[in-house]
Structure formats: C-alpha cells, structure tokens
Amino acid sequence: MTTTDKKTSPTDVPVGVGFRSERGPVLISLMLATSLVALDSTIIATAVPSVVKTLGGFAEFPWLFSIYLLAQAVSVPIYAKVADMFGRKPVILLGIGLFLVGSILCGVAWSMPALIAFRALQGLGAGAVQPMSITIVGDIYTLQERARVQGYLASVWGISAVVGPALGGVFSEWVSWRWIFFVNIPMCFLAGWMLWRRFHENVVRQPHRIDYLGAVLLTVGCSLLILGLLEGGQSWAWDSAVGISVFVIGLLSLTAFVFVERGAAEPVLPLWIFRRRVLVSGSAVSLAVGAVLLGLTSYVPTYVQTVLGAGPLVAGFALATLTIGWPIAASLAGRLYLRIGFRSTVLIGGAVALAGTALTVGLGRHSSIWTVGIDCFVIGVGLGLVASPTLVAAQSSVGWAERGVVTGTNMFSRSIGSAVGVALFGALxxxxxxxxxxxxxxxxxxxxxxxxxxxxxxxxCAVMVLASVLLPARRNQVVV
Structure with missing residues (x-):
C-alpha cells in the first residue's frame, strides 16, 4: 500500500463524514475544540498574580503549567490507541467532557493544590482533543487537502497565542480570574454538540483485548521522565536522590513496557512504529520541532521585555509572528509536497527555519522589535513547511485502523521534545x-x-534538518 492510501474521498474511508458538505461544520467544531486546548495553554499566564492573591501558594504556581503539560503528554498515546479500536468520536467527546469538568472545578478551586489537581484533569481532556482533531482531519480529508486544513488548525494556535494572555489579563483585572475557566463551559458544549450531530462514524464493532498493563507502564514511565525533565534543577537538584530516582524508575518502567508490548495481543503502542523509517524519522523531526518551538516561546518574550525593555503586549506580538508564519506555510505545503515530495518540502522548510534561528543569534541589546518579529516569522514559515508534511507523510503510510496511533506518536514526540527543550535551555x-x-x-x-x-x-534546528533527510524522497515511496 502506498501513500496514495486508496481512500481518496470522504465516502471511501471506513470512518468519517458521509457527505462532503458536512465537513465544514465538523472542521469548525474541531477548530473550536482545539481553541479550548490552545487558550488554556496561555490564558492563565497573565492571571497568576490574581490566582496567588486569592489562593496563596506562590511557590507551587509553576505546577499549574507543568501538570497540564504532563497530563496532556502522557495520555496522548493511550487515547490514540483507543481511538483506533473504538473510533475517534467517543474519544474526542470524552476529552471535551473531561476538559469541561476540569474547567468547572478549576473555576471553583478553593486552594492551590486543588487548582493544580483540576488542571491535571484539564490536561487529560486536552490529551484527547488535540490528537483526535488532527486524526479526524486525516480521516475525512484527502492527501491533497490535509496540509491546508491542518494549517487552519495551526492558525487557531496562532490566534490563541495572541488572544490568550490578553484575555487572561482582562478577566483577572475586570471580572475574576475564575472566568478564564468558566468561559470554557459554553465553548465545550458547542463543540461537543456540533461533533455529536455532524460527525458520523462507521466503525466495525469487534471484541478487543485492552492492554491495561502496557498502558500503566507507559503512563508511569513517561510521567516520571517528563516530570524529571520539567522539574529537574528547579524543584530538586539534578543529582539529588529524588532527581536520580525519578529517571531510574521511569526508565525501568519503560523497559518493562517494551517487554510487555512484545507479547500483547493489541499493544497500546505497537513496536512496529519504531521499525518504519517514515515514522521514526517523522518522530525525530517532531521531537526537534517541539524543542525549537518551546525554546522560542519561552525565551523570546523574556529577551524582548528584559533586554529591549518592551512591555508584555509588545513581546507577545513579536512572538506571535511565528504563529502567523506557521499556518500560512502549512496551508501552502500541500501543493508543494504533491509536486516535489515530502522530503524535499521538509528540507526546504528546515533550511528556512535554520536560517531564521541563525538570525536570532545576531540579536542583541540594540536590536529592534521589528527584527525580532521578522526572525520569528521566518522561523514560523520554516516550521510550517516541516510539521505538516511530516505528519501527513506519517498518516498516509497507514490505514484508518493505525492512523490514530501514528498521529498520537508524532504529537507525543513533540511533547517530549518540548519537555527536553525546556530542561536543556533552562539549565543553559x-x-x-x-x-x-x-x-x-x-x-x-x-x-x-x-x-x-x-x-x-x-x-x-540543525538536528531537525538531519532527521528530515531520512524521510522518503517521493510520495509514492511512503509504504507500509
């Protein structure tokens, strides 16, 4: 089977929408659901002072971000496998439901520990919403259309990067910080209702053997490793007993996970993923994309505010040019990879991103905000030409029954890259x-x-370009 993937129209896929005209409402609902995840990644940043003033716990507030990222990252592979077994619709509706309950509880939180726990519940919901949105796009849109549509989803992140902090500040100053969570309630209901009414699946029901032990070992192992990367050097020293134990137990859990998966009837993360070049190289590229993206979003605003003396709003707009360039490039990537292939498209994008990151090295105390914005825009264009074709190549190498796992693995790799990037760049x-x-x-x-x-x-970024070389040169070389 080649990357053309026999399923070239919505009516041919075993799961999806029955008529082409219904894809519009489904896409709108997916963008709305994605906006929930994207907004809550940034909206709380400007509300932290108000939250701490009400609940206390200044020393614990970084966990509001870490626990959300952790819960989201470790749940992605499990949701992805369940979606391949039982369908996308129940998984994304479950994710929206968990996010809704988590948002309500966050809004009524009575202490910082309670708010942290409810943020974890939000993260578990986000872990289903984000990969399922991209997987559903892979199901109902053709190979020629996917990059353009994924550009629409990427634009949601771009808009949220600008709107989120500003909205959080407005709610905190003029209403209450609790409304940054309550505002999710109507959005969750609307997204869930639209998906319930408009997205119809034709899933062949058959008995499955759920890999509970594998799911537990994968969750424990990944949780500990990501936790160690996020909190090492901050909550505890890297060489402390806690710091070392977290990594040792995490690695032992993942080692046991590999042995369990080799004998599992329906493994939660099939090991064949690590034997296919297009999937391994795609995951490596996503790992580097995650590191580059988190490095920029973490340090560009700090540089702009502290070194250049600009305000938070200006710093946010300087970084927002990255998330503007990304969806523009992603929407054009489809035409490009259909003409010159996945690898050539990704290499072009990698070269553009590498040039953009090289330009940031020249930033100094006398650089202008416009220079920062242009540099970030160039990087965004490059990453847009890298991320979308890499994901589409991975999705197109498998059929419906494996597309969820493949999409989840690609996104999980980006989450791991983000955690590694935060740890390494922070230590540096x-x-x-x-x-x-x-x-x-x-x-x-x-x-x-x-x-x-x-x-x-x-x-x-250079590592990302090197990993891109391993992608297949032409579209018809993506084989199962």
Whole structure:
C-alpha cells in the first residue's frame, strides 16, 4: 500500500463524514475544540498574580503549567490507541467532557493544590482533543487537502497565542480570574454538540483485548521522565536522590513496557512504529520541532521585555509572528509536497527555519522589535513547511485502523521534545546567569543567556534538518 492510501474521498474511508458538505461544520467544531486546548495553554499566564492573591501558594504556581503539560503528554498515546479500536468520536467527546469538568472545578478551586489537581484533569481532556482533531482531519480529508486544513488548525494556535494572555489579563483585572475557566463551559458544549450531530462514524464493532498493563507502564514511565525533565534543577537538584530516582524508575518502567508490548495481543503502542523509517524519522523531526518551538516561546518574550525593555503586549506580538508564519506555510505545503515530495518540502522548510534561528543569534541589546518579529516569522514559515508534511507523510503510510496511533506518536514526540527543550535551555540559561555574577537577571546577563539559548536552538534546528533527510524522497515511496 502506498501513500496514495486508496481512500481518496470522504465516502471511501471506513470512518468519517458521509457527505462532503458536512465537513465544514465538523472542521469548525474541531477548530473550536482545539481553541479550548490552545487558550488554556496561555490564558492563565497573565492571571497568576490574581490566582496567588486569592489562593496563596506562590511557590507551587509553576505546577499549574507543568501538570497540564504532563497530563496532556502522557495520555496522548493511550487515547490514540483507543481511538483506533473504538473510533475517534467517543474519544474526542470524552476529552471535551473531561476538559469541561476540569474547567468547572478549576473555576471553583478553593486552594492551590486543588487548582493544580483540576488542571491535571484539564490536561487529560486536552490529551484527547488535540490528537483526535488532527486524526479526524486525516480521516475525512484527502492527501491533497490535509496540509491546508491542518494549517487552519495551526492558525487557531496562532490566534490563541495572541488572544490568550490578553484575555487572561482582562478577566483577572475586570471580572475574576475564575472566568478564564468558566468561559470554557459554553465553548465545550458547542463543540461537543456540533461533533455529536455532524460527525458520523462507521466503525466495525469487534471484541478487543485492552492492554491495561502496557498502558500503566507507559503512563508511569513517561510521567516520571517528563516530570524529571520539567522539574529537574528547579524543584530538586539534578543529582539529588529524588532527581536520580525519578529517571531510574521511569526508565525501568519503560523497559518493562517494551517487554510487555512484545507479547500483547493489541499493544497500546505497537513496536512496529519504531521499525518504519517514515515514522521514526517523522518522530525525530517532531521531537526537534517541539524543542525549537518551546525554546522560542519561552525565551523570546523574556529577551524582548528584559533586554529591549518592551512591555508584555509588545513581546507577545513579536512572538506571535511565528504563529502567523506557521499556518500560512502549512496551508501552502500541500501543493508543494504533491509536486516535489515530502522530503524535499521538509528540507526546504528546515533550511528556512535554520536560517531564521541563525538570525536570532545576531540579536542583541540594540536590536529592534521589528527584527525580532521578522526572525520569528521566518522561523514560523520554516516550521510550517516541516510539521505538516511530516505528519501527513506519517498518516498516509497507514490505514484508518493505525492512523490514530501514528498521529498520537508524532504529537507525543513533540511533547517530549518540548519537555527536553525546556530542561536543556533552562539549565543553559541558569548556568550562564550564575556564571555572569548577575543571577538577579539584569538586562546584560539576560542578553548573554538569551544568546546562548538562541545558539542552542540553532543546534536543535540543525538536528531537525538531519532527521528530515531520512524521510522518503517521493510520495509514492511512503509504504507500509
């Protein structure tokens, strides 16, 4: 079977919408559901002072971000496998339901520990919504259309990156920080109702043997490794007993997981994924994309505010150019990979992103906001030409029954890359700040630290380009 994937129209796929005219409402509902996940990734950032003033627990507030990312990342592979067994619709509706309940509970939280726990529930919902949205797009749109439609989903993240922090500030200052969660309620109901009414699946029902042990081992192993990367050097020292134990137990759990999967009737994460070149190389590319993306979103605003002296809103718009370039390029990527192939498209995108990251190395204390914005826009264009074709190539290499797992693996790789990037770039920045004798983050010290981080991002981008070389040269070389 080749990448043309026999299923070239919505009516040919075993799961999807019955008529072409129904795809519009389904896409709108998927974009709405995606906006829930995207907004809650950023909206709470500007509300932290108000939250801490009400609930206390200043030392614990970073967990509001970490626990959300952790719960979302570790649940993706499990949701992806369940979707391949029982269909996409029940999984994404479950995700929206969990997100709804989590949002309500977050809005009525009475303490910081309670809010952290309810953020984890939100993360579990987001872990189903994001991969299922992209998987459903892969089901109901043809190979020629997928990159363009994924560009629409990517644009939701771009808009949310700009709107989220501003909306969080407005609610915190003029209403209450609790409304940053309550606002999700009507959006969840609308997205769920539209999917319930418009998205129809034709899933062949058959008995399945759920791999419970594999799911537990994968969740424990990945949770501990991601937790160690996110909190190492912050909540505990890297070489402390806790820091070492987290990684050791995590690695042992994943080792046991591999042995369990080899004998499982229906493994939660099939090991054949790691034997197919297009999937391995695609996951490696996504790993690097995650690192590059988190590195930029974490340090560009800090550089703009501390070194250039701009306000939070200006810093947000400077970074937003990245999320503007991404969907524009993603929408054009479909035409490009159909003409020159997946690998050539990704290599072009990688070269553009590499050039953009190299430009950031030249940023200094006298650079302009416009220069930062242009650099980020170039990087966004490059990543848009990388991420969409890589995912489409992976999805197109399998049939419906495996597309969820493949999509989930690709997105899980990006989450791992984000966690690794946060850990490595954070350790690098902190070491530079401490060595400079200005751990108080003065403008001069932050300028030097940002420079080192930008150099590291260039290296991560170069790794992404090298991984892209392993992709198949032509579309018809993507074989199962």
């Amino acid at each position: 920045a902190n070491s530079v700040l401490n060595a400079s004798g200005h751990p108080d983050q003065s403008a001069a010290a932050v300028n030097v630290a940002s420079h080192h981080v930008f150099v590291a991002i260039v290296v991560a």
